[in-house]
Amino acid sequence: MANDSGFRWRTVAEVGLVSAVIYFLLGTPGLPSNLIFSSSSTDKTVSTSQVKVESLVYPEKNIECKSHNYDIHVLSTAPLIIYIDGFLSNDESEHLIDMSQANWQTSTVFNSGVETTDSTVRKSEKALIPRDHTVQCIEQRALAIQGWPRETFIERLWTQRYNETGHYAHHYDWATASRTSRRVSTFMVYVHADCTGGGTNFPRVSMPRDARWCEFVECGGDGDGDGGEEGVTFKARKGAAVFWRNFDEEGRGYRETIHAGLPVTSGTKIGLNIWSWFQAGHSVD
Ligand SMILES: O=C(O)CCC(=O)C(=O)O
Numbered sequence: 001m002a003n004d005s006g007f008r009w010r011t012v013a014e015v016g017l018v019s020a021v022i023y024f025l026l027g028t029p030g031l032p033s034n035l036i037f038s039s040s041s042t043d044k045t046v047s048t049s050q051v052k053v054e055s056l057v058y059p060e061k062n063i064e065c066k067s068h069n070y071d072i073h074v075l076s077t078a079p080l081i082i083y084i085d086g087f088l089s090n091d092e093s094e095h096l097i098d099m100s101q102a103n104w105q106t107s108t109v110f111n112s113g114v115e116t117t118d119s120t121v122r123k124s125e126k127a128l129i130p131r132d133h134t135v136q137c138i139e140q141r142a143l144a145i146q147g148w149p150r151e152t153f154i155e156r157l158w159t160q161r162y163n164e165t166g167h168y169a170h171h172y173d174w175a176t177a178s179r180t181s182r183r184v185s186t187f188m189v190y191v192h193a194d195c196t197g198g199g200t201n202f203p204r205v206s207m208p209r210d211a212r213w214c215e216f217v218e219c220g221g222d223g224d225g226d227g228g229e230e231g232v233t234f235k236a237r238k239g240a241a242v243f244w245r246n247f248d249e250e251g252r253g254y255r256e257t258i259h260a261g262l263p264v265t266s267g268t269k270i271g272l273n274i275w276s277w278f279q280a281g282h283s284v285d
């Protein structure tokens with residue numbers, strides 16, 4: 001009897017130990033497992049790998065940037081979603097377009113960790129932006145708006161060009177996330193918007209009630225976007241940005257942040273991605 005009971009207790013202890021190891025490996029409790037190891041997103045995010053860490057940047061210390069005004073409109077507080085009108089000046093937008101010209105390459109998606117092109121998911125070209133003074137001031141602005149969060153860094157900036165029929169199907173901006181590293185926020189900036197279509201759609205976010213929002217979001221007759229799409233569609237408006245947080249304070253991904261770049265029906269749209277990455281314990285200098 002005593003032996004039987006000792007054996008049971010050992011088993012319980014072993015199960016407990018194994019569970020503790022699994023708990024540790026999986027990271028934050030409550031974080032859906034597909035947010036931890038999944039590669040379901042179509043965006044390039046490589047866990048906590050060295051490649052990722054090396055791609056993080058921080059504007060030069062004591063950088064002097066011209067003061068710049070923009071208008072903030074909060075659409076939602078949980079998740080935090082903000083429309084920032086005038087995030088970029090005209091000169092900054094033109095500069096980003098000039099710098100992109102020589103660098104356009106076909107945009108890729110990640111499928112089970114493999115980089116590939118798939119125009120049914122993402123049809124556009126992207127360009128890596130060199131980090132000159134203007135660009136570092138834009139990075140600085142993106143950090144300042146967020147309140148210079150600790151252990152949080154900007155990823156290298158990319159522009160993205162959509163010609164007619166260009167689009168980006170619904171997706172999240174993260175592929176992996178853990179307690180110690182994740183893509184905490186996104187700025188989707190409209191650098192050039194000489195187009196029809198091309199808004200950014202959030203099907204799980206409710207339309208704001210106030211008609212003044214119709215300057216920034218598509219207002220269809222049925223109150224749910226542009227008449228065809230679910231949820232909210234932000235207008236592509238030159239210089240403006242949509243900012244949102246991808247995770248709550250506990251590191252749980254917000255399901256409301258699923259979004260798409262709707263097809264451009266005429267003309268060209270150029271966007272700028274500014275992603276912020278939380279990397280616990282990391283410092284740039
Ligand atoms: O172009 C857009 O409106 C959205 C782009 C986007 O979601 C992305 O590049 O991750």
Ligand SMILES: [Fe+2]
Nearest residue numbers: 171172173259
């Ligand atoms: Fe996105």
